[in-house]
Amino acid sequence: MSNKRKLNDIFYQFITYISALISVLALSSIFMFVFIKGSSLLDFGLLFNDYHEKYYNGGFNGDIDFSLTPEPDNLEANEFYSSMWGIALKDAKDREGNAIIIVSYISKDSPFSNMYDKNSVDIESSIVIKEGNIVSKISYYDKPTSLTRYGAELMIKDLDTVTDIREVVYTSLGGGIRGSLLTTLFIIGLTLVLALPMGIFTAIYLNEFAKKNKITNLIRSLIETLTGVPSIIYGLMGLAVFVPFTIAITKADSANLISGSMTLAVILLPIIIRSTEESLKVIPDDLRTASLALGANKTQTTFRAVLPSAYPGIVTATLLAVGRIIGESAALIFAIGTAIKDDVSIFGRSTTLSVHIWSLMKDEPANIELASTIALIILIIVLALNILVKLVSKKFITKIV
């Protein structure tokens, strides 16, 4: 008998230990995976660069103002500088291992900072070579063309012997996530602006003003149900309702950031309403009575005495909301589209970071490195938000307790 009990004991203990171990391993391995895969690409260039490579054909009109900047001291041995053109080039390899020539330095008064765009019909258009761009070809009027395969040193030598250039062909490096990052931030801001006030006011109505009857209870359980609806259904609704709606009332002509934010706002409303209501519920009636006894009316009591005390709950609601916005992808695929954009407009399609990951992974071959890097960035944003909110609410809570 007691032996059996002992065995039982050991068995259950074993199960709890194993479960705990597996959970911890599973969670930490996700972080490890994201970190190991993603950290190699992580740098600031990634955050601020375009996603799409862009090809430029630059040329010169009329007199060229040559650079007067002498060679900078901090150039490496493999960087070659033309003081006349104010540009330093170096040989490098791209991700596929092909030889390329990268602009490693460009002086402020370089003539390359003021070229016209040969691909544009606009004569006044001007384009600029920036550090990090890849120069693939420079052609002249009276000399053979300089090409990548002759190397950076030769290209600079050629440059030093000419006073005019027919055409520079160069590329700005892609693979950055600036557009998606911007979209994410826009979406967070826009969605919060839409959902927070509405959610908070609804919660106030339900908890402070509405009569406690069947209808209120019905509304409440409806809201609770909505919390559990899969977000792709909201996405369909966004596509069917908000996209046409925004097209009708704004200058948008496709899915856009506004329709996306509206869709997310609808997803968030139940969450915000519920957590705000929870925090209103725990505020003691003493507080309301005290306020009313001082001759405050119902509205004053609600907004001056009750609401400030519900602040920590509202902060939590906001945090949950932001987390949900960052993490949401299914609904957004419908409501703002999956086009990865470099120039973000709230009236056009673009993607958030999460949808960006999805787009990268559905391509053949999937770009796991970049996807993991974006995942890492999302984790960092969420972590930073968490800490920020903790700090803010801690400051507030120590103020009231």
Place this chain on the structure above:
Amino acid sequence: MDNIFSIKDLDLYYGNFQALKSISLDIDRNKVTALIGPSGCGKSTFLRCLNRMNDLIENCKIEGKIQYSQMDIQTKSFNVIELRTKVGMVFQKPNPFPMSIYDNVAYGPRCSGIKKKSELDVIVEKALKRAALYEEVSSRLKDNALGLSGGQQQRLCIARAIAMEPDVILMDEPTSALDPIATLKIEELINDLKRNYTIVIVTHNMQQAARISDKTAFFLMGELIEIDSTDKIFTQPKNKKTEDYITGRFG
């Protein structure tokens, strides 16, 4: 004869339960009136009638007449907000708002529309001084009120009520959550305040009633058994039940 409240045949029902039965009494201006009686006899209920806080309780029904300064306060058209600014209330449990000491005292005046900082400063300082709290808190008006001791919090609640310049302050067992020293301070304060205010105080403490009140009303099971000057009630009560209660024979 100067009555600030005059109550006639007041019946009060919570649903079907009658909590007050045909109460008639007058409350003298600038005097302290104590309400005593065993638990559940309706003291708090009666007190809440005087600033219509019973309005907040669903299914509470009131019949009879309550006059405040010759005005009938039970009528629908009567301005309750105005009444509550004139008839302040202090509760059993200190209930300051979770905001600064200053904001607590300024809360009422702000709600009634005073916005000027200089004006509020004067009101706050005056109210805190009257509530004998100013010296203890003058250096930390911006601190949160919940950081004060229980006794200080209760005096803050009194200051908060005083800031509205009321005529009457209703107190429902204001010292029952406090230690003897804090209680003493509040009692001294009440003695001070009665020169300018009418005070109606519910208490379970016979000595307290005897110490601070001018008149005492004895309630039992929703009825007013006896009201008279405090001396009379405690030395020669007319009613046998009153005598039994104050000598501790029941309740």
